[in-house]
Amino acid sequence: MRLANCQNIDDFQRLAKRRLPWPVFDYIDGAADDELTKARNSSAFDDVDLVPDVLAGVGEIDTSCTIMGCKSALPLMLSPTALQRAFHRDGERAVAKAAEKSGVWFGISSLATHSIEEIAALTAGPKLFQLYVHKDKGLNASMISRCQAAGFDALALTVDTIVSGKRERCLRSGFTTPPRFSPSSLWSYATRPRWTLDYLLGPKFRLPNLDDYVKEGTGKAVSIQEYFNTMLDTNMDWDTAARIRQDWGGIFALKGIMSAADARRAVEIGADAIWISNHGGRQLDGSRAPFDQLSEVVDAVGGEIEIVLDGGIRRGTHVLKSLASGATAASGGRLYLYALAAAGQEGVERALSILTDEIERGMRLMGITSLDQLTLDQVRRR
Numbered sequence: 001m002r003l004a005n006c007q008n009i010d011d012f013q014r015l016a017k018r019r020l021p022w023p024v025f026d027y028i029d030g031a032a033d034d035e036l037t038k039a040r041n042s043s044a045f046d047d048v049d050l051v052p053d054v055l056a057g058v059g060e061i062d063t064s065c066t067i068m069g070c071k072s073a074l075p076l077m078l079s080p081t082a083l084q085r086a087f088h089r090d091g092e093r094a095v096a097k098a099a100e101k102s103g104v105w106f107g108i109s110s111l112a113t114h115s116i117e118e119i120a121a122l123t124a125g126p127k128l129f130q131l132y133v134h135k136d137k138g139l140n141a142s143m144i145s146r147c148q149a150a151g152f153d154a155l156a157l158t159v160d161t162i163v164s165g166k167r168e169r170c171l172r173s174g175f176t177t178p179p180r181f182s183p184s185s186l187w188s189y190a191t192r193p194r195w196t197l198d199y200l201l202g203p204k205f206r207l208p209n210l211d212d213y214v215k216e217g218t219g220k221a222v223s224i225q226e227y228f229n230t231m232l233d234t235n236m237d238w239d240t241a242a243r244i245r246q247d248w249g250g251i252f253a254l255k256g257i258m259s260a261a262d263a264r265r266a267v268e269i270g271a272d273a274i275w276i277s278n279h280g281g282r283q284l285d286g287s288r289a290p291f292d293q294l295s296e297v298v299d300a301v302g303g304e305i306e307i308v309l310d311g312g313i314r315r316g317t318h319v320l321k322s323l324a325s326g327a328t329a330a331s332g333g334r335l336y337l338y339a340l341a342a343a344g345q346e347g348v349e350r351a352l353s354i355l356t357d358e359i360e361r362g363m364r365l366m367g368i369t370s371l372d373q374l375t376l377d378q379v380r381r382r
């Protein structure tokens with residue numbers, strides 16, 4: 001399969017699988033325990049049907065909206081994800097450029113492989129920084145002040161990784177950051193010479209937002225599980241979130257909210273947005289799908305805070321179903337990561353153009369010309 005033959009996100013997944021050594025592919029594709037939540041994140045959309053209107057005059061349509069104060073060409077964001085240099089030599093740079101071209105939000109992880117300053121200089125598009133609260137308070141303060149100085153548009157505090165999920169594919173493959181050529185996985189690297197040469201000869205793997213403070217993940221290879229469980233602050237609580245909200249001062253989101261009660265507390269600490277998310281099923285397996293949980297959260301805090309539906313999005317119609325059910329926008333990780341792994345910036349651009357096309361087609365077939373016409377009237381639960 002070639003890039004030009006990729007017609008949907010599943011095609012990019014297949015291409016990524018062919019191009020990546022299996023420990024790297026499994027790090028992207030895998031999830032926690034039995035991966036039930038990951039599967040449900042997407043299948044939840046199948047339980048809700050769209051009810052179109054017709055003869056609506058849909059020659060001109062507008063797919064744009066405002067998310068967290070910035071204009072976006074689509075109601076879709078690229079969720080922050082770690083270690084992108086391991087998936088493609090251009091890493092976050094490729095995603096930043098593709099997002100800018102498509103006019104959509106993207107985010108970099110605390111565990112990004114390019115620096116806050118480099119990404120800020122690269123793109124004028126809307127960008128957020130995803131914060132993991134580390135035990136090292138100096139590191140947390142440094143990430144926040146670097147984002148302020150670099151002019152990031154928003155900070156998203158991830159709240160669903162107080163410990164790491166049990167990611168069994170990674171436990172089996174021994175995947176580490178930086179990727180390490182262990183005897184058990186050597187064969188998979190040898191059979192993917194293009195990736196392996198790119199990794200060995202391309203830009204050095206670094207975690208430049210952390211490596212002044214911690215050697216784990218850069219100088220010292222560790223699993224992501226080990227990183228989370230030793231570096232992150234298990235005492236993080238609502239006071240911590242409120243303090244970070246104050247220290248940051250700009251647009252602030254909580255990523256990983258699932259319950260209506262927590263959504264209410266997010267409003268109380270003055271967050272601008274919540275991401276209903278279970279981390280793509282990588283943390284608590286058996287936790288509910290964001291889409292299943294959306295209406296409960298909308299009932300509790302709709303209109304008081306922006307609500308981003310994160311996880312399981314693979315189709316334009318998934319985005320439309322999310323908006324009709326009350327989300328401000330949808331967001332996804334794997335939907336662009338497979339494409340990044342398959343073909344770098346060009347791949348992400350193609351994935352975004354396919355999703356743009358699906359959203360546009362879906363809107364026309366639904367008989368709407370702007371996103372605010374999507375309401376609960378147009379969806380039915382089976």
Ligand SMILES: Cc1cc2nc3c(=O)[nH]c(=O)nc-3n(C[C@H](O)[C@H](O)[C@H](O)COP(=O)(O)O)c2cc1C
Pocket residue numbers: 027028029041079080081082109110111130158255277278279280281310311312313331332333334335337
């Ligand atoms: C490979 C990978 C790495 C991720 N790294 C992070 C991260 O560093 N920080 C974070 O908040 N979420 C991270 N996530 C979760 C995503 O931001 C997002 O919540 C998730 O991918 C949504 O599910 P989806 O992949 O089905 O779209 C990661 C997800 C994947 C697949």
